[in-house]
Amino acid sequence: xxxxxxxxxxxxxxxxxxxxxxxxxxxxxxxxxxxxxxxxxxxxxxxxxxxxxxxxxxxxxxxxxxxxxxxxxxxxxxxxxxxxxxx
Numbered sequence: 386x387x388x389x390x391x392x393x394x395x396x397x398x399x400x401x402x403x404x405x406x407x408x409x410x411x412x413x414x415x416x417x418x419x420x421x422x423x424x425x426x427x428x429x430x431x432x433x434x435x436x437x438x439x440x441x442x443x444x445x446x447x448x449x450x451x452x453x454x455x456x457x458x459x460x461x462x463x464x465x466x467x468x469x470x471x472x
Contacts, residue, residue, distance in 0.1 A: 408458040
């Protein structure tokens with residue numbers, strides 16, 4: 386199996402259908418990676434490979450990373466909010 390095939394198998398990506406801009410595209414990629422990694426952690430915990438506390442900590446850390454990504458990309462913020470308040 387070639388490296389690209391292996392990567393696509395292990396980390397599948399869905400097509401993005403939302404509003405197309407660089408920030409949304411990057412956040413969507415980050416969100417898909419978050420979901421994939423949470424799925425792996427849940428599988429490891431379910432199969433007894435890691436304990437529930439460790440799974441919780443890892444998922445919580447991934448959530449913090451996703452929230453920071455959202456904040457840095459300005460997702461969900463109204464870019465004209467400050468201008469309206471200044472008027």
